[in-house]
Amino acid sequence: MVKKIGCEIMHYDCLIVDDEIPLAQSTAEYFNLFGVNSSAVFDADACIEFLKFNTVDLILLDINLGETSGFDLCQSLRKQTQIPILFISARQSDDDILLALHIGGDDYIRKPYSLNVLLAKVKVTLKRYGTKKIDFYEYQHLYIDYSAQKVSIHGQPIQLKSLEYKLLCYLIENRNKVVSKEDIFNHVWGDHFTSDGTLNVHIRHLREKIEEAPDSPTLIRTVWGIGYSFNEQSS
Template sequence: MDAHVVVAEDNVTQAEILSQYLRAEGYRVRVVHDGRSAIEAVRQHRPDLLVLDVMMPKVDGLDVVRILRGESDVPVLMLTARSTEDDLLLGLDLGADDYVTKPYSPRELMARIRTLLRRVQRTGSGTSDVLTVGGLMVDLARHEVRVGDRLVECTASEFRVVATMAAEPGRVFSRAQLLRGMHGLDGFITERTVDAHVMNLRKKIEPMPPKPRYLLTVHRVGYKLVDGTDPRGGR
């Protein structure tokens, strides 16, 4: 698979080990050792994936995500030694697509990387598969979400969540089902990850996020995507 991966890891030994695993899988790899260099590498080389350590010199990993999300939709997989759920969800809230906690299994990490890259791989067919739910449009080929004429900037994981639900409007999806749609590996991460992505999507697509009209919660079950015609909205 001829994908380009930037590894941003300040520990030289860990960066070298990870780059060896990636090259063994056939990926092109560029390694940087600080947050500022990570930002420049993404800007200059437009990689298919950024593997980003949270604890980085010069610019913290969370700030790297915050800066890049203002200008790029590159998928970001964060490596973090921070073990609390709030810290992990903060990374997702800022726009990271996935995270792996240290110390990690190289096999698990490579599986997560393969899944992220498969998920965002462009079709290359030149055709457009467009899903429409009310005023919400999901273009699978162009990897775009629009509300009316407004383009909505989504991370790769947010896109998979909304695309999964847009394929079957009105269907109630459990968090586990949405995880499988995002990763295909639902045992790796918690269902709170889905809640974080839904919260972020509501901020982006809903006229009034506290009273959503499109992306509704079904109590004790999960979420569903509807056409937004019910003015009462939901939760």
């Protein structure tokens, strides 16, 4: 189930994507008992929706997801993120394992699995990939606390909607580069079907919240016919 409190993005250590609902729920509950903040969804669409409103450090992904294959979901996710994806599946063939690793999976864990062994693998993976996290970003009057996922202007906290926050972070991640609308649709919204109008509204609202003069923006620049750029000038 997607969790959203107000307009704040929730952060999780682990997201379990598995159509075996009791198993997914019990695994998430077990992880939570041992300090790995986890949630579970049960199909590909729910996973995509979850990631619109939440961030995660690792995904446990089943291959069989009803009408959708975990392989297809993995390939879609790899267009947006490089966070670790560990496949969990009852399928035993070497071909499945090789395919899972070839398309971007970081490991393949066979069902039935031992919860304590799976937890150990998850903790090791989180530790390995978590060492390079950036805690904050600061430029001029803008400050972002990534760990708390909060944004401040001149030291005063502001409220960003979840997609506004993801949009801002993606532009900053690619600062001083021109980011095409297509890239923004894929990485922020997670699809190709978002309209230019929707993006324009989010850009306008974001500028109203972070720019000193929203009508003459200096941070988020429009590159006509292409997309946008977060402009960070060297002093």
